[in-house]
Amino acid sequence: MKNPREIALDAVMDITGNQQYTHRVLSQILKQHQSLEKQDRSFITRICEGTIERLITIDYIINQYSSIKTNKMKPLIRNLLRISVYQIKYMDQVPDSAVCNEAVKLAKKRGFQSLSGFVNGILRNIIRNPEKVSFPPEEKDPAGYLSLNYSMPDWIIKDWLKQYDVQTVKGILETTLRDKKTTIRCNLNKVSPDELKKMLENEGVSVEYGAYLSYAFRIENYNYLNALNAFNKGYFQVQDESSMLVGAVSGIKEGDVVIDVCAAPGGKSLHAAELLHSTGQVSSRDVSDYKVNFIVDNINRLGYTNITAKVQDALVLDEESIEKADVLLADLPCSGLGIIGKKPDIKYNVTKEKQKELVRLQRDILEVVHQYVKKGGTFIYSSCTINPEENIENVRWFMKQYHFKAESLNPYLPEILWSDTTKEGYLQLIPGIHQCDGFFIARLRREH
CATH class of the missing domain: 1.10.940.10 (NusB-like)
Known part of the structure; x- marks a missing residue:
C-alpha cells in the first residue's frame, strides 16, 4: 500500500x-x-x-x-x-x-x-x-537572481525585463507562486450569483466574489469538483475572470450567430451561449475529438441548447461559415505565459523558437478565420500570454492586412479596467497588477 x-x-x-x-x-x-x-x-x-x-x-x-x-x-x-x-x-x-x-x-x-x-x-x-544556499546578487545579476528565487527560466525573465520594470516582473513572479483559488462563472441561466454562493457554502466550500464581474467567484476548501452538487447540476463553469471578460466585451446580442474557432474546453463558447439568453446559435470548434469532447461534456452539464460543438481545424477554411458570424471569438494557441501560475509545466516547455512558431501559426489562423465575420460584425482576438509579439503586434499586423478597425472596450468593461489602451481597443492583463490570469483581449469591427 x-x-x-x-x-x-x-x-x-x-x-x-x-x-x-x-x-x-x-x-x-x-x-x-x-x-x-x-x-x-x-x-x-x-x-x-x-x-x-x-x-x-x-x-x-x-x-x-x-x-x-x-x-x-x-x-x-x-x-x-x-x-x-x-x-x-x-x-x-x-x-x-x-x-x-x-x-x-x-x-x-x-x-x-x-x-x-x-x-x-x-x-x-x-x-x-x-x-x-546563496543566490546571485540582485544588483549585479537581476535575471539570475529572479530566475533562481522564483523558479523561472532566465530567458523568460530577460524577455520580461525588456518589456516591464523590475517591480512589475517581481509582481508577475510572486503571483505565479501564490496558492491558487478556483475561479468560476455562475450559470445565470440556472441560478443567481447569491443563490450559487449559498449553495456552495452549504456544501462547505469557501467562496469569495471575483474582482471584476458580478457573476465571478473564487472558491477553495472542496475535495474535488465532481463531488459538488452545484457543479453536477451545471450551476457553474470553471473559468478565469480574464477569460470571462472576452464574453463581456463581445457585445453579444440576442439572436446573434457566434463562432468560436479554438474553443476547448469551451468556457468562452458557453459564456456566449448564456449571453444569448436561449436565442441565436454558438458554433464551438476545436481541432480534435479529444478537445471537442470536453466542450460537449460541459454543454451537457450546463444544459445550454443554443450551442453545438464540432471538430474543425482553424487552419482549414469552412466554406459554409464565410460571413456568417455576428461575433467571432479567436482565443488562439499561444505560449501561455499568462497562466504559468495555474500550469507551471508551461515555463519548462516553451522556448523562444516555439514562441516564434506560435506567432506564425496565429497569423496563419487569422488569415483563414477572419472570413467568417459578417460585414459590420465583431471579432474578438485573445490569448493567455503577456508576450507582445503574440498579442498587440499580431493585432496591428492583422489590421494592416484586412479591413478591420479597433473599437474601444470601455463601454463593456468595469471602470477599474479602463486605460489608454482600452480606449484604443485592447487590454493586456498582467498578473500582480490585475487580479486574474495574464491575458490579452482586442475588439475589432469588420468594415467591409
Whole structure:
C-alpha cells in the first residue's frame, strides 16, 4: 500500500520523466485513490504542484549540497530529494525530521538501500545548514537572481525585463507562486450569483466574489469538483475572470450567430451561449475529438441548447461559415505565459523558437478565420500570454492586412479596467497588477 508521499513521488516521476502535464497526472492519480481522506489528497496535490512549480529553485538548492548534480542522479533519487526539499523549504507544518525519515524509508522500499545514506546525508545537511544556499546578487545579476528565487527560466525573465520594470516582473513572479483559488462563472441561466454562493457554502466550500464581474467567484476548501452538487447540476463553469471578460466585451446580442474557432474546453463558447439568453446559435470548434469532447461534456452539464460543438481545424477554411458570424471569438494557441501560475509545466516547455512558431501559426489562423465575420460584425482576438509579439503586434499586423478597425472596450468593461489602451481597443492583463490570469483581449469591427 502506498502512502501519500510515495503517491506524490510517482506523480512527480511521471511528470518530469515522461513530460506529462501536472494537472492531468494529478487528476488520474486522485481518481485512482478516491478513497483517500481529503487531507491526504490535498497533501499529495500540494507536494506535486509545489515541487514542479519550484523545480529550478529546488535543483539549485540540492546542487549546493551535493557533489553529484541533480541531472546526474538516478531519476527516483533525484525526484525523492526534490519532493523532500519542497516539504522542508515550503511546508512549515511538516516536521523536517519526518521528511528525512520518510525519504530514507522510501529509498529503501524502492530498491535503493545503498543510496539511502546519500539521501539522508543531503537532507540532514540542508536542514542543519540552511545558510549555505546563496543566490546571485540582485544588483549585479537581476535575471539570475529572479530566475533562481522564483523558479523561472532566465530567458523568460530577460524577455520580461525588456518589456516591464523590475517591480512589475517581481509582481508577475510572486503571483505565479501564490496558492491558487478556483475561479468560476455562475450559470445565470440556472441560478443567481447569491443563490450559487449559498449553495456552495452549504456544501462547505469557501467562496469569495471575483474582482471584476458580478457573476465571478473564487472558491477553495472542496475535495474535488465532481463531488459538488452545484457543479453536477451545471450551476457553474470553471473559468478565469480574464477569460470571462472576452464574453463581456463581445457585445453579444440576442439572436446573434457566434463562432468560436479554438474553443476547448469551451468556457468562452458557453459564456456566449448564456449571453444569448436561449436565442441565436454558438458554433464551438476545436481541432480534435479529444478537445471537442470536453466542450460537449460541459454543454451537457450546463444544459445550454443554443450551442453545438464540432471538430474543425482553424487552419482549414469552412466554406459554409464565410460571413456568417455576428461575433467571432479567436482565443488562439499561444505560449501561455499568462497562466504559468495555474500550469507551471508551461515555463519548462516553451522556448523562444516555439514562441516564434506560435506567432506564425496565429497569423496563419487569422488569415483563414477572419472570413467568417459578417460585414459590420465583431471579432474578438485573445490569448493567455503577456508576450507582445503574440498579442498587440499580431493585432496591428492583422489590421494592416484586412479591413478591420479597433473599437474601444470601455463601454463593456468595469471602470477599474479602463486605460489608454482600452480606449484604443485592447487590454493586456498582467498578473500582480490585475487580479486574474495574464491575458490579452482586442475588439475589432469588420468594415467591409
